Amino acid sequence: MNNSDETEPLQLRQVRTYVLRSGRMTEAQKRDYAILSARWCLPFQKTIINFTDVFENVFPTFVEIGFGMGRATAVIAAENPEKNYLGIEVHRAGVGRLLGEIENRCLTNIRIIEHDALEVLEYMIPDNSVAGFHVFFPDPWPKKRHHKRRLMQNPRTQLLARKLAYGGYIYMATDWEPYGEEAFIELTETPGLESMYEGFAPHQDWRPETRFEEKGKRENREIFELMFRKTMPEDESDGAE
Template identity: 65%
Template sequence: MSSDIVYENQDDAGAENPFYRAVKTYVLRKGRMTAAQERDYNELSPVWCIPFENKKINFVDIFGNTNPVVVEIGFGMGTATAEIAGRNPDINYIGIEVHTPGVGRLLGEIRKRDLKNLFIIEHDALEVLECMIVDGSISGFHIFFPDPWQKKRHHKRRLVQRPHTDLIAKKLAPSGYLYFVTDWYEYAEFALSQLTDTPCLHNKYESFAESQSWRPETKFERRGLNEDRPITELYFLKDE
């Protein structure tokens, strides 16, 4: 077992932590922040990070407008997130990530690009959806290169599976979309099955989706291609 992995404390269960789940879709890894990431995190997180709380977000209060809201779950280092937000100033974005170095990196991108339409929540994404997101309020979800949890005994940790996809569908507005990309083909097949079985969602394509030209290439995508792993995409819509 790698020494940089911190597993959830089993003692957190029960009344002391009402949001406790025995199985998480991630593990926290101790990642060292660069000096720039630490500076940006300390200076900018009070402005651009929304604290987790058991209270629904009013997006008009956060963004100051009624533009559609897109949520990215697990943005990594956030480069693609910032690029997408910069290209689409009339769409609001919420990025959810648990790894602090990535949060610091994206905060730096927000400052560098002078983005006004992107906020961050540094917390477990499923808890954020359950506690902070109003049903039917999200125009789209981006899930790019999530941990595939390759070993069969770890499949229970995968993000894109029921009942997690039921929760995501519940938060989507009618005609809203879920856009999933992976470089692990078996995970793509698994996710296709899970999303197909999720009530209120339907596939925009016959099976796997065409590559969406507006999505920037990511570090994980380049790594997968360099290792001869095909990029597979899914694009599901919520029923009207």
């Protein structure tokens, strides 16, 4: 019996989309992590969470995968207090930095999970629950032998689509054109998703410029943005009419 189709998703999930680097934390980041992580960080667990319980409200929840140092995350959360934001990051220095932003800006609508995003989505996030995914400047893994590590490819995009609420979106920005083109194809071929624009999306004014974006612009790289929405199943959309 050929079970390659069944094992492929698991094999792709086992290939990490990141590499843990031993980046040094500043004294401020260490202090903020030690003092604030218990309040704002959720431990990884193989149990589905309830956003209403976690945030203590019924506002829509947006998930950011790989928030880096968290500057854009904090700005977006500060400007949208009626929305919840769950940031997923594996690098502790970035977690410490965002915790400091949460404290300095008096934010209450951010939670953090310090773990592999794919495992968090698989084990902790309810299906049909996420209002939007933010994926800003993910590692493009430019070498061909590393393309398997890219986040925006099937079946990983199918996992994202499964977790999205109907009408929810995936918003990706990259300064690596080949990755942007590949991601557009992969998302287009993901069942249940459709592009919100005919091609790449225009810049969304509500998204702050990130450190990686600044670096890309200094190196004269163009920014490519993609926005895809989860559509209603045909049988349900027909019934709604």
